[in-house]
Amino acid sequence: MQVVITERESDLKDMKALVDMLELNITREQNSKHKLQNQLDQLTNTADDRQAIITQLKEELSQSGEEKTNVHNVLLSTQNDLLEAQNELVKTRSKLGQSSKLVEEHVASISQLQTNLEEKDEFTNQVQQETEKAKETIEELKNELETMKAELNDKMKELDDYQTLIGDSQSSSQFVMNEKELQISEMKFKVGKLQTDLDIKSSEISD
Numbered sequence: 591m592q593v594v595i596t597e598r599e600s601d602l603k604d605m606k607a608l609v610d611m612l613e614l615n616i617t618r619e620q621n622s623k624h625k626l627q628n629q630l631d632q633l634t635n636t637a638d639d640r641q642a643i644i645t646q647l648k649e650e651l652s653q654s655g656e657e658k659t660n661v662h663n664v665l666l667s668t669q670n671d672l673l674e675a676q677n678e679l680v681k682t683r684s685k686l687g688q689s690s691k692l693v694e695e696h697v698a699s700i701s702q703l704q705t706n707l708e709e710k711d712e713f714t715n716q717v718q719q720e721t722e723k724a725k726e727t728i729e730e731l732k733n734e735l736e737t738m739k740a741e742l743n744d745k746m747k748e749l750d751d752y753q754t755l756i757g758d759s760q761s762s763s764q765f766v767m768n769e770k771e772l773q774i775s776e777m778k779f780k781v782g783k784l785q786t787d788l789d790i791k792s793s794e795i796s797d
Contacts, residue, residue, distance in 0.1 A: 728791045735784040742777045 724791050724794060728788060731784055731788045731791065735781060735788060738777060738781045738784060742774060742781060745774050745777060
């Protein structure tokens with residue numbers, strides 16, 4: 591019996607050792623399983639992330655294709671706009687050339703007008719000077735006319751007085767009277783001529 595008990599105890603120890611070993615292996619396996627699960631989770635997450643990245647890349651690629659098409663369309667539109675702008679530039683340059691020519695013509699016209707204006711100013715100044723001279727001449731003629739009229743009146747009064755004093759029967763008196771009448775006629779002629787000159791000068795100034 592003792593031998594059997596000893597054998598049983600030995601078997602029990604062996605079994606206990608085996609159990610301990612199995613438990614250790616189980617623990618190791620569980621740890622490995624956890625590690626593998628973690629790795630799987632990581633791989634799954636990584637795969638999901640990569641799938642998301644792939645999806646995003648596909649979307650971006652699709653968008654990039656659309657954007658590429660849009661960029662191409664924009665480029666074509668821009669090229670068309672550029673051609674239109676170049677055409678407008680050519681037209682504008684042509685109009686600018688025409689405008690420059692018109693400006694030159696206007697400048698020439700203005701220069702001619704300025705020249706004409708200067709000539710007119712010079713002519714006006716000359717006319718004004720001649721007018722002033724004519725006014726001075728008229729004033730001189732007026733003064734001379736007044737003087738001649740005064741002398742004529744004096745001569746006529748002198749003749750009247752002389753006729754009253756000497757009478758009409760004496761020949762010598764008649765001769766003197768004839769002389770005085772001749773002087774009066776000459777003075778009347780001069781007065782008439784002065785009046786005519788004065789009227790002409792006044793008419794020239796009025797014109």
